[in-house]
Amino acid sequence: MSAESEKEAAARAAAALVRDGMTVGLGTGSTVKHFVIALAERGLRNLRCVATSPATEEQARGLGLPVEEFDRLERLDIAVDGADQIAPDGWIVKGGGGAHTREKIVAAASNRFVVIADASKVVDALRAPIPLEILPYGATATLAALHPALPRDAPPSPDGGLIADFHGDVSDPDALAARLSAMPGIVDHGLFPPSLTSDVIIARGGEIERRAR
Structure with missing residues (x-):
């Protein structure tokens, strides 16, 4: 099974956890794209969705999912x-x-935070780089204090922060x-502690592995 097929399988397993009337946080990334598709295909009623990036919001709206501003929900x-690395x-x-700052805010505000991934994201130990969002003001000084850290050649975060990586x-x-x-x-970093995650769903070949906190 290809990595894309594994992403789709994990996404469908997560979509099965959503019920009518739920408020749902939508992450960002290639695996989440599969989740948004799977969620839309379920045709659930009275969902209220929050997106962590403009790209996710655009995809969700295009598939008929209702997306609203997070400010309306507590x-x-x-x-x-999704995830870039998952440690034992x-x-x-x-x-x-x-989009990790928004993703972490949404995760912390959720009764259940589910991480979905293909098998390639499972690692024996975390390794650099670690994504960072930093304020544009004084960015050179911030990066120097973080040494070794480098700015990433990437668009700013959804809220205008500069994206860098700790090495x-x-x-x-x-x-x-x-x-x-x-x-x-x-502003924030890409390290998500175990206490934040309720469930991890990993697709390995034709099998689904579930890790619960």
């Missing part, structure tokens, strides 16, 4: 997103698409996450 029933201890790296040691993700979160100039 909590979400469920959010589904539950730490996850996200942000390849530059240093990732052997202690808990300590690194605390360091990055405490540094002025960093």
Whole structure:
């Protein structure tokens, strides 16, 4: 089974968790594209969706899913997103698409945060790079303080932040996450702690692996 087929299988498994009337957070990325399609195909009633990027919002609206501003909702029933890396201890790296700040906000506001992935995203240990969103003001100084970190040749985040990557040691993700979160100039980083994720759905060939917190 190809990686794209695995993404589709994981996405369909996640879409099966959504029920009529739910508030749903839609992540960003290639795997989420499959989820949005699978969700739309289910034809559920009275959904209220929130998108983490303009690209996801455009796709969802085009498939007939109702998308509204997140400011109208205090909590979400469920959010589904992809991953760049999934470690055995539950730490996850996200942000390849530059929307990790919004993705983390949506995940934290969800009663159930489900991560979907193909088998290639499973790693023995997290490794660099770790995506960052930084404020444009003082960006050069922020990157210098983070050494080694480099700006990414990529569009800004959906909220105008610059996208960069940390290329240093990732052997202690808990300590690194605390360091990055405490540094002025960093809006947020792509390290998602195990406590944030309710379920991980991984497609391996023709099998679906489920990891629950």
